[in-house]
Amino acid sequence: QESPHVYTREEVRSHSSPETRIWVTLGCEVFDVTEFVDLHPGGPSKLMLAAGGPLEPFWALYAVHNQPHVREMLAQYKIGELSPEDKVPSTLKTSDPYIDDPIRHPALKVNSQRPFNAEPPPELLTENYITPNPIFFTRNHLPVPNLDRETYRLHVVGPPGGQSLCLSLDDLYKFPRHEITVTLQCAGNRRSEMTQFKEVRGLEWNIGAISTARWAGARLCDVLAKAGHQLCETEAHVCFEGLDSDPTGTAYGASIPLARAMDPEAEVLLAYEMNGQPLPRDHGFPVRVVVPGVVGARHVKWLGKVSVEPEESYSHWQRRDYKGFSPSVDWDTVDFDSAPSIQELPVQSAITEPKDGETVQSGEVTIKGYAWSGGGRAVVRVDVSLDGGLTWHVAELDGEEQRPRKAWAWRLWQLQAPVPAGRKELNIVCKAVDDSYNVQPDTVAPIWNLRGVLSNAWHRVHVHVAP
Ligand code: HEM
Ligand code: MTE
The missing domain is CATH 3.90.420.10 (Oxidoreductase, molybdopterin-binding domain)
Structure with a gap:
């Protein structure tokens, strides 16, 4: 029997796009899943989040993968193994105040490494009503202190x-x-x-x-x-x-x-x-x-x-x-x-699916997103337009029922809408209404401010329609 091909993590990392082919690892095994990406039951964009790296942190979020038939499917794509001595390199200097920061989930989109600031990608953000801890957005201004539960006061x-x-x-x-x-x-x-x-x-x-x-x-x-x-x-x-x-x-x-x-x-x-x-x-x-x-x-x-x-x-x-x-x-x-310090926040909503620039199928389109308002105000409606705001559909609200004046959590929403025949592009827009009938402004211009806070204009996504 031939001994398996051995790859370094660095080599695996360089295979993360269709051009270079798409590799992933599970345990010490390496797989080339290029041909599987479009067949993935959870969609290509989710699989691509793991391209060039380990599957474990993603599969920990989606337990559907802990089944024998999923392992068997993956086994067909095995191309070799990771070199055993190839540990994750620790190149950080000890003088680095961030040396003690925790290890983070690779799905997070990092906006700043030190201090650590990162957000879940739109594909995962509204996958669950409750955000799994490893992909909850993180906003740190300073290094993460290392505290002990016994001595904490x-x-x-x-x-x-x-x-x-x-x-x-x-x-x-x-x-x-x-x-x-x-x-x-x-x-x-x-x-x-x-x-x-x-x-x-x-x-x-x-x-x-x-x-x-x-x-x-x-x-x-x-x-x-x-x-x-x-x-x-x-x-x-x-x-x-x-x-x-x-x-x-x-x-x-x-x-x-x-x-x-x-x-x-x-x-x-x-x-x-x-x-x-x-x-x-x-x-x-x-x-x-x-x-x-x-x-x-x-x-x-x-x-x-x-x-x-x-x-x-x-x-x-x-x-x-x-x-x-x-x-x-x-x-x-x-x-x-x-100016007063910000406390309660204004009404907010955004589209998480489809993504800007994506191509959607003709026939019917599914649009998903979130909506939330500050101060315990409930979201009562989300309006979605496919034509930049000329005509509107009302989206279906999912998630926990909200208590009056204590609506602390978001609603996820979705809309299945027919794509008007002959359209080559869609200008998808969403806006939410809360129970004080507060609405979102249609553009950024009138609410722009030098710190870029309170950005809650209509969210807009431009997509192409497949011919
Ligand atoms: C579903 C395989 C990577 C997210 C599935 C299913 C299979 C599969 C076979 C269907 C399971 C069933 O219900 O029988 C794979 C393989 C992967 C991969 C072979 C890597 C090569 C990923 C990654 C993510 C992901 C990286 C997330 C970031 C999902 C989700 C579903 C799913 C959310 C459920 C779809 C639904 O039922 O709506 N995957 N997966 N997968 N996968 Fe993956
Ligand atoms: N608390 C401390 N001690 N240090 C911080 O940097 N960031 C604040 C707040 N609390 C911060 C903090 C900011 S600006 C936000 S938006 C939230 O924590 C983010 O919480 P999260 O990282 O759990 O998402």
Whole structure:
């Protein structure tokens, strides 16, 4: 018997397109699946996400592959094995503050490696109502701290004459456990569309800086009450500090109004679980804040300290970032103190399928996407147009039923629509309506701002129709 051909990971990596042929690995085996791509029951674009690398992280998300007939099918395409000594090279220098960052899922589209910022590709974003933890979008400003569940402590500063708390993770488990489904969205989601209109300063996010999870933890109002805090007549804010910090020791921080924090109906959590698992390191292990209906920036991860203050957090990210301005304000004229910090977010929606530039079949087209609004406002309708907004169809809403004023999670939606005969192209557009009848603006121009936040114009996808 001939010994199998041996390949390095580097060689496998260079086979990731139809031109170079498409290779993948499973365990130590190497497969050339070029001929299978178009036959894949889950679609070619999903298979291509694994091109040039291992299948395991993808198959871990889709258990349909754990069946003998799938293995047998793959076996037909085997071309050799990985060289056993070919470990993933660790070329990072030890002086690198990001050396300790966790290993990430290869499906994530990386917008910045250090700090790590990444989003799931549109093909996977709306595949599940609950986003699997490994592909939940990640927005870090600093290196990920390496915290120990045994020595972790949360400091809750008490009111004058009250009692400050120093809580271990086990102490936090003793508060009543509260579980809710919440969508988190970054203020910079869809920033790349603003950039196309006019340059902005910020990371280039596509439509994936949004994800949904089932969070469990203690309610912030219960923990604040235990420390002796009460709702007060004067304006007050609950300030959060993360345990991630820059080389000068400055920690990530943000705040929310005390009234929201103390309202049991607002369901603000100190979360220790995400989709039934301890929080992954990238998402705040062991404890993060979850503020339903509010911009991602206030959901402070790796939470170290909570205090009640007469003013908003003095953090850069509360006062000098995450604010909206008029389109005519530029970096010479901007006055950050003149605008309120973003808290609740406006109504949002986007198309995840088909993708811009794709060719769709004539006859019927399936369009999919997500829709969400801030402040607990429910999405009541998603309108979809195939002709750039001249005529509209109403999409079907999927996902969990929403509670009035507590619609914290997105709706996924889809539409099957006939492609008008003779059309060579479609200008697909979507827009959502929330239960306050807020709508999305039709273009970016009137909402453009120098930081590229709050980008929620109609989402547009241009596709060709197969002849
Ligand atoms: C379904 C094979 C890669 C996502 C399937 C099925 C097979 C298959 C045989 C049908 C299973 C059944 O129900 O009997 C393969 C092979 C792959 C590959 C041989 C690599 C060479 C991937 C990757 C992803 C993926 C990388 C995701 C990123 C899916 C999904 C389905 C599916 C979502 C379910 C489709 C549906 O039922 O709607 N795959 N797959 N696959 N695959 Fe894959
Ligand atoms: N908390 C800390 N401590 N450090 C951070 O960099 N980023 C914030 C917020 N909480 C951040 C943080 C921002 S801007 C967003 S959008 C969310 O976390 C992203 O959460 P995720 O990475 O779990 O998706």
